[in-house]
Amino acid sequence: MKAKHILLIEDEAGIADNITYSLKAEGFQVTWKGLGADGVNACADDVIDLVILDVGLPDISGFEVCKEIRKNSDVPIVFLTARGDEIDRVVGLEIGGDDYVVKPFSPRELVARVKVILRRQRDDLVSVAPAKSAFVMDEPKRQIRYCNQLLDLTGYEFGILSVLLKQPERVFSREQLMDAVWSAPEESFDRAVDTHIKTLRAKLKAVNPDDNSVVTHRGVGYSLKVSS
Numbered sequence: 001m002k003a004k005h006i007l008l009i010e011d012e013a014g015i016a017d018n019i020t021y022s023l024k025a026e027g028f029q030v031t032w033k034g035l036g037a038d039g040v041n042a043c044a045d046d047v048i049d050l051v052i053l054d055v056g057l058p059d060i061s062g063f064e065v066c067k068e069i070r071k072n073s074d075v076p077i078v079f080l081t082a083r084g085d086e087i088d089r090v091v092g093l094e095i096g097g098d099d100y101v102v103k104p105f106s107p108r109e110l111v112a113r114v115k116v117i118l119r120r121q122r123d124d125l126v127s128v129a130p131a132k133s134a135f136v137m138d139e140p141k142r143q144i145r146y147c148n149q150l151l152d153l154t155g156y157e158f159g160i161l162s163v164l165l166k167q168p169e170r171v172f173s174r175e176q177l178m179d180a181v182w183s184a185p186e187e188s189f190d191r192a193v194d195t196h197i198k199t200l201r202a203k204l205k206a207v208n209p210d211d212n213s214v215v216t217h218r219g220v221g222y223s224l225k226v227s228s
Contacts, residue, residue, distance in 0.1 A: 035152060055079055197216075197222060
């Protein structure tokens, strides 16, 4: 099996060396870029399975790098930052980040998170929702179509919707969704699932104004109604 290709965008050489060593020790292929612009180009020019992205880059913000990558790719992105403020975490997740690691951190912990994210992506076949559903999911590509239109989803929105799609009509609690989608659910802020459900619903309604697919079960959680 071909080694997974990780793109590391980090300007501090010492940190980059430690991360690269830990990833290669686990069998990953690693490309390191010290500037955000170079990272964006590398992501466009090569097949990348996951991006590890420092927020505090010398040329452009890691958040801006993420936005540029998201214009053309749904590749998973893990942010690295020296800032642990909740607002930074929220911004990173809302613009398409899949995880968030605050410095200082253990390279082994980072590698473990990378493995969790990549493991979620593995699927031998394209997943298709049940008959009569307006949803079609391509899990290896991390894409979901709704009413024949490709949805522009963040990593967490895709994760939540894919979990709901795999077991339509089943009610999932917030805790169950976080355990299934977040790599470190115990570190996530309160009501994170609600926030992503709200943005997910808005995107579904943008495609179909009459959409009511995501059902709220007060005091319990959420389910997905796929049939008309």
